[in-house]
Amino acid sequence: MQPYKNLSGVSGVRYYEIDERYINVHFKDGTAYHYNYIVPGVAPVEEMKSLARKGLGLNTFINQFVKKNYAARLS
Template identity: 45%
Template sequence: MKSYQDRSGDSGIAAYEYGADWIRIRFRRGGTYDYPASIIGAAHVRAMKRLADGGKGLNTYINTHPEVREGCR
């Protein structure tokens, strides 16, 4: 997994990795979750990949989109 850059300095995300149609996120307080496009939608996965690579806004994105927050495994 790649370390999340956390440009805002207060993210709950520690690391991430992704493939063509999924993203996996490890949180600082424990827990690693998969977010597959088949459940949350390809547009959400694309947005989350962009935010993960940018190091800012990913945790906020997850928390403000219930279909993403509840669609993890």
């Protein structure tokens, strides 16, 4: 797991894990979700990976565009 940089200082994201075809996002409230190339799809997952690496905008992107469209809840 990689710690999320949280450059805005207000993100709900704590950690993330990136693999070739997915991203797992761990939130400060203890929940974690798996997003992959099937759900929500290639373009959203690639954008989420990019935002995670930047440390800015991931939580906002999830809230605005992905919402509950995740492949699995991990915790």
